[in-house]
Amino acid sequence: EPEVTQTPSHQVTQMGQEVILHCVPISNHLYFYWYRQILGQKVEFLVSFYNNEISEKSEIFDDQFSVERPDGSNFTLKIRSTKLEDSAMYFCASSENPSMSYEQYFGPGTRLTVT
Amino acid sequence: AQRVTQPEKLLSVFKGAPVELKCNYSYSGSPELFWYVQYSRQRLQLLLRHISRESIKGFTADLNKGETSFHLKKPFAQEEDSAMYYCALDNAGNMLTFGGGTRLMVKP
Numbered sequence: 286e287p288e289v290t291q292t293p294s295h296q297v298t299q300m301g302q303e304v305i306l307h308c309v310p311i312s313n314h315l316y317f318y319w320y321r322q323i324l325g326q327k328v329e330f331l332v333s334f335y336n337n338e339i340s341e342k343s344e345i346f347d348d349q350f351s352v353e354r355p356d357g358s359n360f361t362l363k364i365r366s367t368k369l370e371d372s373a374m375y376f377c378a379s380s381e382n383p384s385m386s387y388e389q390y391f392g393p394g395t396r397l398t399v400t
Numbered sequence: 401a402q403r404v405t406q407p408e409k410l411l412s413v414f415k416g417a418p419v420e421l422k423c424n425y426s427y428s429g430s431p432e433l434f435w436y437v438q439y440s441r442q443r444l445q446l447l448l449r450h451i452s453r454e455s456i457k458g459f460t461a462d463l464n465k466g467e468t469s470f471h472l473k474k475p476f477a478q479e480e481d482s483a484m485y486y487c488a489l490d491n492a493g494n495m496l497t498f499g500g501g502t503r504l505m506v507k508p
Contacts, residue, residue, distance in 0.1 A: 326500075328444070
């Protein structure tokens with residue numbers, strides 16, 4: 286069964302550095318998402334992406350964040366200048382269709398640690 | 401703004417006992433509710449959605465609009481049901497709002 290993949294599984298970076306988290310969505314999916322989960326807290330929506338543009342974003346997704354689909358398979362999340370509070374598990378997800386009842390398939394996550 | 405509340409962080413039951421994981425939501429429109437499960441060292445995966453009214457692995461959930469609830473139930477818990485369970489609301493297909501999660505522990 287096709288799966289969403291994410292790399293790396295764990296990223297350690299210093300405060301102020303840029304990081305790029307990588308995701309390969311399921312190949313026939315058209316809608317892509319990033320979520321994050323700070324340790325001990327809820328899974329929080331960051332951004333959704335369709336047709337090469339952001340369709341929705343949360344308050345968390347400020348100017349430090351950006352997303353890109355650089356080729357036909359990858360979907361990346363960039364954090365320009367990381368802060369300590371960006372330490373979290375970042376999940377990528379994809380779905381065939383954004384309308385209700387279509388399942389979002391999640392990747393295994395990238396654990397980002399900012400020191 | 402939509403909100404999902406799971407009041408119990410941890411629920412511990414014995415094998416064979418009934419299980420009910422509570423979920424309440426607030427949303428002004430007509431919501432789509434889901435239960436996602438995360439087994440140890442595995443990814444988040446969909447367990448069931450209210451629109452399909454299905455039973456998966458013996459679990460069921462009924463949307464109660466009057467009480468704004470979507471509780472997850474199973475009559476007889478199994479040890480392999482031990483996992484984190486997340487209730488989630490989809491407002492228009494573009495984002496999921498998750499509850500805080502409930503860790504279910506099924507003891508032998």
